[in-house]
Structure formats: structure tokens, C-alpha cells
Amino acid sequence: MPLDTARADRSAVAAALGPVLEPGTRIAAWHRDLPPGLTKAAAVLLAHAPFVACAEDTPEAALARLATKLPAPLAGPLAADIRLLAEGFAALTGRAALRFRLEALVGHGCHRWHADAVGLRLLATYAGPGTEWLDVTGGARLARRLDPAALPAAPQRLAPGAVAVLKGEAFPGNAGNGCIHRSPPNPDDAPPRLVLCLDEPGRIPLE
Secondary structure, rough: OEEOOOOOOHHHHHHHHHHOOOOOEEEEEEEOOOOOOHHHHHHHHHHOOOOOEEEOOOOHHHHHHHHHHOOOOHHHHHHHHHHHHHHHHHHHHOOOOOEEEEEEEEOOOOOOEEOOOOEEEEEEEEEOOEEEEEOOOOHHHHHHOOOOOOOOHHHHHOHHHOOOEOOOOOOOOOOOOOOOOOOOOOOOOOEEEEEEEEEOOOOOOOO
16 A cells, blocks of 8 residues: 555554464564655665664654664654654554664675564565565474475565564564564675664664
């Protein structure tokens, strides 16, 4: 669906991604088309790739801190979208504070299949190919044994602009069944990707 941040709100985002909370569900996605203004805002930051910026706090405070760590100004459309997603994710998870990570990735990134040791994690790709995932059970233990040449299912890929919440190994009752995923193959000479990651604070040092 087209994105209209003037009409969307955090409850709508949480509703679109809410199915991830259901037992047995490993991923929920909100498929959307990015408007030109948001694509242009992402391009401003991509001109300074590679970089990674992190912040932890309430959505509003973390966004302000994130902006100070970026190599270029955080344009209004992109700031508004990140805040929308953060507020929706906070409503979904029931957390007042979140960890933000915005990074411009050159090359393959985290290209090995894995399942995260977190409860829930939101991923949104603003530019470049989206995250790949496997619709299989087995979680982190299976991921460590996967043969890339003989996968148990065909990889599925999120389109640029799509927002997904992945259920990790630490979600209550989900040990051994985290969503197996990876950064998509992206050669070093390919355009960089701009990816937003949101999850629980306090797990990893910011610096």
C-alpha cells in the first residue's frame, strides 16, 4: 500500500505488524511503497555510506539523539517515518524505550543465516534489497547447520520500503523457533543499503 505518514498512526502500524504476536508466527510484514520524498531523504544519507548510528531512549528522545550521530541531516520525511515506526513498535511491544540503529551498508552485511537472540526486532529497508528469510521452524540451532547450497525452503525477500517484525529466540515460548533470516547478497560494488533496526534497549553497548 502507498505510504501516507500524514494519515498513518502508530496504532495502524502496530495493527499491521500485530500478527507476529500470535503463537507459531515468526514474522509479520507491512508492505508499502515509499513516496519520492522519503526516497530522496534516504539518498542524502546514502551519499555518506558506510556508517552506523545508534541511540536508546523513548522514541522521541532516541530519534533526536540519533540525528546528532548521522553524517548528514536527517530530513523531515525520513525522521517522521522513523518516529512513526518507533511509536508503532513501542505500542506493539509495550516498551517505553527502544534501541535505534540506522545504518548504510556497503557489501553483504550480516549475510549468514541466523535467528536473533531478542524478543522482537523491527527491520525496515529504505534503499536497496530487503531482508531475506526462510519459512521454516528450527530457529538458531537449525540456522547454524544450514547448507547454503541445500536450503530447506526457498528464501523469501522483503521489498524495499517494507517493514517487518521478526520474532526472536528470546520471545516468551519461542526458544528454538526464531525467524531465520539474513542480509541479502549485495556485492561490494552495488549501491549501499539503508536499513533501520529497532529492538529492546540495553543489550549491546551503543559505542
